[in-house]
Amino acid sequence: MSKELKVMEPKQYDDEIDLYELIEILVRHKWSIVITIVLCTILSLGAALYVRSKAPNYLIKSILIQQDTYGLKEVNRINVDTILLQDKNVEKILEIEPIKAKYLGKMPKEMQNMASERKFLQDIITVSKNEKNPEEISIKTEIIVDENSSRDVINRYIDILREQDNLSDVIEKEKKLKSDSLEKTKVEIENIQNEILEIFKKDSDLRALKPEEKMNYIASKYPELNLRKNEQEKYYNTYVNELVRLDSLNDKMDIIKETTDIYFLKGQSKAKLILAVGIVMGVFLGVMVAFLKEFIDGYKKRYKK
Known part of the structure; x- marks a missing residue:
């Protein structure tokens, strides 16, 4: 019985992973690992900078809509959600020349119609309500040309809201x-x-x-x-x-009150995430390259024998 145990012990140890041997492999191919990490970092840094440069920037303005009919009939209810659903309002905003030019340059001529104009404006204009106070409204527009034209978009949007106010x-x-x-x-x-x-x-x-x-x-x-x-x-x-x-x-009668000036907001990008993932991938690929080179070197040695 003792002889069988002695015979089995060497086989058992042969199947175990030698941690020190793995570390030796990594140290032996450290320059391959370093070069792989550096290459992946450079590539991910380039991708991160590109993504960051393409990140959109915005202009935002907050307003307060305090509306009451005061028991009067025929008072219009101001609804920010239906502004861009009305064709005349879409046309008013697209009267801003730089925004109109951007739309025409982006949209093929055969697809230029009211539906595509509305979709174009819905993509660059976001209107949100404060969950705690629905009367607080934020109007955000993406800067697709320059700040001046984006300011005009916000101001034109507020003008349209004021036109709905017929209380006076x-x-x-x-x-x-x-x-x-x-x-x-x-x-x-x-x-x-x-x-x-x-x-x-x-x-x-x-x-x-x-x-x-x-x-x-x-x-x-x-x-x-x-x-x-x-x-x-x-x-x-x-x-x-x-x-x-x-x-x-x-x-x-001043139902729409401007609570903030128009201010700039830097758009968030995934640049940091891309860089972090690139570095992690570089470490992983570097280790894989090290083990692959070790395997190839071992195979060459056995082949020569």
């Missing part, structure tokens, strides 16, 4: 209606007052009454007239209060 027009329209109604009510109240004066002249029973009793007398003897009087006075007060409220909305 609706307020003026409502003020006109209320003012006209108020004037009609004033005329009606004046007519009622004239009728009451005529009653004072003709009704002899009023002369013996005290001033505070006279109106009660008219209210009881002429109920329809009194009802008309109260109704018109109620309308009068309503129209006056409504006009005061509409005037107070003048300070709130």
